[in-house]
Amino acid sequence: EVLREAVAAGLTVCRTWAFSDGGDQPLQVSQGKYDERVFQGLHFVIWEAQKRSVRLILSFVNNFQDFGGRARYVQWARDAGVAVNGEDDFCTNLVVKGYYKNHILSVDTNQQHDQRSLQRRPNDHGMGTNQRDSLSSRLLRENCA
Numbered sequence: 001e002v003l004r005e006a007v008a009a010g011l012t013v014c015r016t017w018a019f020s021d022g023g024d025q026p027l028q029v030s031q032g033k034y035d036e037r038v039f040q041g042l043h044f045v046i047w048e049a050q051k052r053s054v055r056l057i058l059s060f061v062n063n064f065q066d067f068g069g070r071a072r073y074v075q076w077a078r079d080a081g082v083a084v085n086g087e088d089d090f091c092t093n094l095v096v097k098g099y100y101k102n103h104i105l106s107v108d109t110n111q112q113h114d115q116r117s118l119q120r121r122p123n124d125h126g127m128g129t130n131q132r133d134s135l136s137s138r139l140l141r142e143n144c145a
Contacts, residue, residue, distance in 0.1 A: 007052045016045055018058035018107045021068020028068070031076040031099055032106070039110050060104055063087075073099050 006014070020027040020038065027038040049056045065071045070090035077084050082095045090096050 003048050003052060003054065007054060011054060013055045013057065014049060015057040015059060016042075016049075017062075017067075018042060019060050019062070019068065019103065021061075021072040022065065023067055026068065028103060028106075031073075031080075032102060034106060034110070042107075058107070060107065061090075061100065 003011075003014075018027075025035065025038055027034060027042070029035050046056060061073070062069050070087045073096045074084050074087055074089050074093075076099060077089070077093060077095045080095070082093065084093055084096065090100070
């Protein structure tokens with residue numbers, strides 16, 4: 001309903017979260033482990049945007065500890081015995097960066113799997129496999145260098 005009204009008002013691009021590593025219903029419940037029900041919610045948002053030709057900007061992490069954020073990745077590394085100093089290690093520690101890379105790939109892979117079933121629906125404006133593959137590669141290069 002909200003997305004339909006936003007499109008009617010001229011919305012063509014929208015930002016949404018492709019993460020939640022904390023709080024009541026996290027997408028990533030622990031490092032590398034996901035709640036499939038929450039993934040289904042993300043699929044729904046992506047599908048609804050595609051139906052309306054709205055381009056999505058997917059955010060994969062933030063700085064808010066209530067939703068996990070960078071601090072959660074650093075904590076997962078600390079829990080695994082990695083020597084980390086603080087949240088800034090999100091940008092420099094190879095293990096933490098690896099966790100983040102894996103999250104982007106997990107979201108993309110899960111979306112590709114769901115996309116196969118979506119492609120049977122009429123008016124699918126989803127990305128083709130080659131576009132998704134290049135999207136993952138570009139995201140990793142830009143965000144996890």
